[in-house]
Amino acid sequence: MGDPHQAWADRVILRDLEVITGIRVVDFNEDGLRLDDGRRISWERVERAQVAPAQQAEFNQMLDEIGTHLYRLHQRLNVGDYRGLLDHAEALYPRYVGRDSQTAYVVFQSLMWGRLAVGQREAAVEPYVRALDVLQRRQREPINLPGRRRLQYDPQTGLTSDLVPIWFDEPACQAALPGVLRAIGQMAEPRPEGMRIYYGTLALTAGQWEEARRVLAGVRSEHSVLVELLTITVAQGEVLAEASGEALQRLEKTLDRMTPENRPLALYWLGRSRLESMDLRQRQQGMLQLLELPALYGQDYPELAAAGLYHTMLALGRDDDADGQLSVRHELLNRYKQSHHARLVGQQPTIKTTP
Structure with missing residues (x-):
């Protein structure tokens, strides 16, 4: 992070060729630059800048590691090229874990959609959890996401139509579980109960039946969608165990009212x-x-x-x-x-x- 007592800039050149002079860069981090006149500039807008000599190398490295990737994410989101998001979002994701900024949301959302676009549904859950957490922490602050697509989710349950809680790839579920657990654990309280559904169903498909039962048993909501999903997950367990039981019978009776x-x-x-x-x-x-x-x-x-x-x-x-x-x-x-x-x-x- 830049030193606010030493960082200064006589010139910042933006990608749209605007040149900002006569100001100081008082700080910079993963979310961009803060100028002494109060303006904030995110990295995807910056082409290059001259800052205090003691900070120039750090600034250049951060611009090199973040700026182009963020710029590409904005481009891809604007044109709806979701497969093209993946490599850039993967490169940035580790730097933004634990952050709840506008830039962090762009990275998390891009990684979720990028993974979905190439069929990595299980791996898309972790960045979804982090994107949802940013949205919930910043409910009163507008988040400007490039492009027309917006995340469709239920703020009451935390479920999204992009990720129906059913999974088919056992190794992918096993690989996804640790990251999903960490992401859920870092969410602001109260966590949506749908997070238990996502983690529990991943664990079920991963073959971790006891862990799945323990997590799903913690769902206390009476929201109709969650109550139905609990019945469905128990029925899933019955099918996988090749043992027809009460949950399947309940599904049969309530199918038309689901x-x-x-x-x-x-x-x-x-x-x-x-x-x-x-x-x-x-x-x-x-x-x-x-x-x-x-x-x-x-x-x-x-x-x-x-x-x-x-x-x-x-x-x-x-x-x-x-x-x-x-x-x-x-x-x-x-x-x-x-x-x-x-x-x-x-x-x-x-x-x-x-x-």
Whole structure:
């Protein structure tokens, strides 16, 4: 950090070619420059500057390590190039962990969207938690994010439609858990109860069942979305344990009354449970429920829709319906080629149809 007693600047040149003279840089850190006239300038705006000789090397290093990356983030956000955010956000993220500034929010939000754009859903949870924390800490202060996209989230639950709490990649869940736990632990109190849902469902998919149960048991909210999600997570455990129980029965009875955001999850686990039945009609009913996901929710929940197609494809294969299996496989690979389950299919042998 610059020394406010020694730092001075006779000239700051901005990227838009504005030249600021006759001022002193009284301080600089990860969030930018503070001038002696009260102005603050963030790093993405700075092309170069002349500061006090004792501070010039530190200033140049910080500008080099931060300025271009931030400038690229602003560019990518403005044009909606979310895949292009990733490398720049990854480079900046460690420097902004623990900060709650405007710049920190841009970095966290960029990393979340960048990871989502390349299919790293599990890894996107940690920067989401940090972005949400900044928004909650700065509720009364406007945050200016470049571009038109804005984070859609429920401030009561802390849940976002960008991250439906269902996960498919066990190693990715295992890798994500420590960072998510640290991020949640550093949130301002009171923490939204949805954070327990995110951490608990990640732990469940990671195979840490006892940890998942412990965390999810701490949800005390009576918010309908959270109450339903608790039932869904218990049902998930029943499906994974191949043991139909009370949670699946409750899902069956309440499916038509579920909140819109939770109904696709309930459909998925009900469909998965029916695929394990010895009764062909039950299995067919399960496939129909899973096929509702791409038909009704494919645009909003592409990973969930892809999972529904994948398990339908496997079920058709077990029932020796090669033609049906090939048709579903084709839809999965064509509509959801960036999904986790499409990548799984790409690793499997080609299906042979009947003559």
